[in-house]
Amino acid sequence: MSMIRDLRAAVRPAVARRRAASDAVPDPVVSGNCVVDCAVYRDGSRVVGCATPGEAIRDVHDQGSGFVWIGLHEPTSDELAGIAERFDLHPLAVEDAVKAHQRPKLERYDDTLFAVFKTVRYVEHEHLTATSEVVETGEIMVFLGGDFVITVRHGLHGGLGELRHRLEANAELLGAGPSSVLHAVADRVVDTYLEVTQALQDDIDDVENEVFGGRGSGDAGRIYQLKREVLELKRAVTPLARPMQTLAERPMRQIHPDIREYFRDVEDHLARVSEQVASFDELLTSILQANLAQVTVTQNEDMRRISAWVAIFAVPTMVAGIYGMNFDHMPELHWEYGYPAVLGVTLTVCLLIHRGFRRNGWL
Structure with a gap:
C-alpha cells in the first residue's frame, strides 16, 4: 500500500492540472467498433459498472483515485478525437496513433x-x-498519464485481452498505477520477440543444412527472403533499445520507481533478442555468399566439361571439313584403306584428348 500512496503523491499535481483543464470538455463519444475494452482500476482491482469511456472517466474524477485503461483497435481520427480532447493528448502523438x-x-x-x-x-x-x-x-501505441492509460493496437495479432486478465489477477502490480500497464505491454512485446527468434532459428538451421550439408546448393531466393524477414524483425527490435533504457534508468513522474526496476528485466531480454537478430543477419549473409560461391563453382565446372567436349569434337569436325573440300589430290584419297585409316587416326586423337582432360579433372 505504501507503493500506491507514493505513486499517488507523485502524480497528483499533474492529474489535478489536467483535470482542471478538461472540466469543460464533454464526455467523449467513441465508436464501439474500435473500443476493445474499457475499465477503471482502483487499489489493484477492476471497478465493476464502468462500461464506457465516459463512465470510466467520470468515476475516476468523482472518486479522485484509480486510473482508466481504454483499449482501442485501429481507431480513425474521428473516433480518437473525443478521447484525445478529454485527456489532452498531443496532436502529433494522436496523428501517429491513427496512421501507424x-x-x-x-x-x-x-x-x-x-x-x-x-x-x-x-x-x-x-x-x-x-x-x-x-x-x-503490427503496432501497439500507449498513452500514459497520471490517471489513465490508452492502448491503441494496429494489426490482426498482438491482442491485449489475455494481458489484461493476467494483470487483473496481480493486484499488487496493478496497484502501482498506469505504469504497470506500460511495463506489461513492453514485457509482452519483448517476450514475443524471443518466441519469433526461436522459430526463425529453425528456418535458418534448415537453410544452412541445405547449403553446407550436402543436400544441394540451396535456393538463393529462399535465403534472401529469409534475410529480408530477419531485417523486418531487426527494424522492430533495434530501435526499442533506447526507449527501454530510458524507462529503466531515468526517473519519470509517470513511472513508479518500483515499476522502473521491472523495466530493467525487459531491457535485459531485449538486449538478448538484439544480439540474436544481429547474429541471424550476419549468418544469413554468410550463407548467401557461400551459396553464390557454390553456384559459381558449379557453373565453372560445367563450363570446363563443355569446353573439354568441344575440344574433343573439334578434331573430327576439322578432319571432316578438310576432306569435304572436294579437291582431286588429297592424302590417301584413292587408297583402299584410306577412309578407315582417317577414321582411326581421328578416333585415336579424340581418345588421347579425352584422356588428358580426365587426368586434369575436367571430365
Missing part, C-alpha cells in the same frame, strides 16, 4: 508519455519459399 507505421520510440508531451512498440508474429509455413512471409508485424 511508426518506428519504436518513447516521447514525452507535458504530463503524458507516448510509447510505440512494434509487435511481431511468426507465420507458420510447411516449406519456406522465395515468397514466404515469415514475420508479420
